[in-house]
Amino acid sequence: MVSDNKTLDKVYTATNHAELMDAYKDWANDYDSDTLGSFGYVAPVAAARAMERVAPGTEVRILDAGCGTGQVGQILTDKGFGDIHALDYSEDMLRVAESKGIYGSLMQADLSKKLKIEDDAYDAVVCVGTLTYGHVDASAFDELIRVTRANGHICFTIREGAYEDYGYRDRMIALEKADAWELISMEEADYLKNENVTCKLCTYKVLVDGAPNA
Numbered sequence: 001m002v003s004d005n006k007t008l009d010k011v012y013t014a015t016n017h018a019e020l021m022d023a024y025k026d027w028a029n030d031y032d033s034d035t036l037g038s039f040g041y042v043a044p045v046a047a048a049r050a051m052e053r054v055a056p057g058t059e060v061r062i063l064d065a066g067c068g069t070g071q072v073g074q075i076l077t078d079k080g081f082g083d084i085h086a087l088d089y090s091e092d093m094l095r096v097a098e099s100k101g102i103y104g105s106l107m108q109a110d111l112s113k114k115l116k117i118e119d120d121a122y123d124a125v126v127c128v129g130t131l132t133y134g135h136v137d138a139s140a141f142d143e144l145i146r147v148t149r150a151n152g153h154i155c156f157t158i159r160e161g162a163y164e165d166y167g168y169r170d171r172m173i174a175l176e177k178a179d180a181w182e183l184i185s186m187e188e189a190d191y192l193k194n195e196n197v198t199c200k201l202c203t204y205k206v207l208v209d210g211a212p213n214a
Contacts, residue, residue, distance in 0.1 A: 040194030043157045043201075044072035047128045050155040050203050052079055054184060060123035060152075063087060065111060065144060066130025070097035076126070077102045085122070087111070111140040119210040120149040125156075131168055132159035138171035145180050146211040154181070154206060157199040159191055172202070178214030181206050 051062070058080040064073045067086040076084055086103040088094050089110050098106050109115050111130065125144050130136055144154050158168050175181055181204040191199035 048075040054153045063122040065127040111136040127156035180212030
């Protein structure tokens, strides 16, 4: 996938994690001003609203998976959520997220691999801007389910195009058929509004404890 924007192009065309981390290292300090200002990145707002709709209260323990600079974490904090934990592969993005003082803990980890997190560790997971070109594949769903307790929720965005191209939909359906999770809602939402890019905004309820058998 090639974007009309050089900054986005460097991120979306990364062929391995080293290239992706290099792109984010260069971008970390300007990420918020670029995405929220220039690109009209509204996906974090939509995902936070989706989480607010399903969370039984603001005391839930939330994992912000692929937290970036902490945009969705900041919105959730502003909504009164106080037990939010951050995970991202980029140390440079995590450094910016940490400076905001909104997370109970921060972890540098790769969502494409098994996480060093216990089963059922969180009541909910929010994942914004991570299920997209050049980032993580559909196997990440299994780990997100594993670390979320039964009856907890996972809210995530999938960038347009990548939804089919990266096999996300196929894995989502397979996990539904295996009764690992249940679809609560799926809607088309703005992603990068100023770039005319949309996404799928999905909310699932987790049905199993531990790793899905699918």
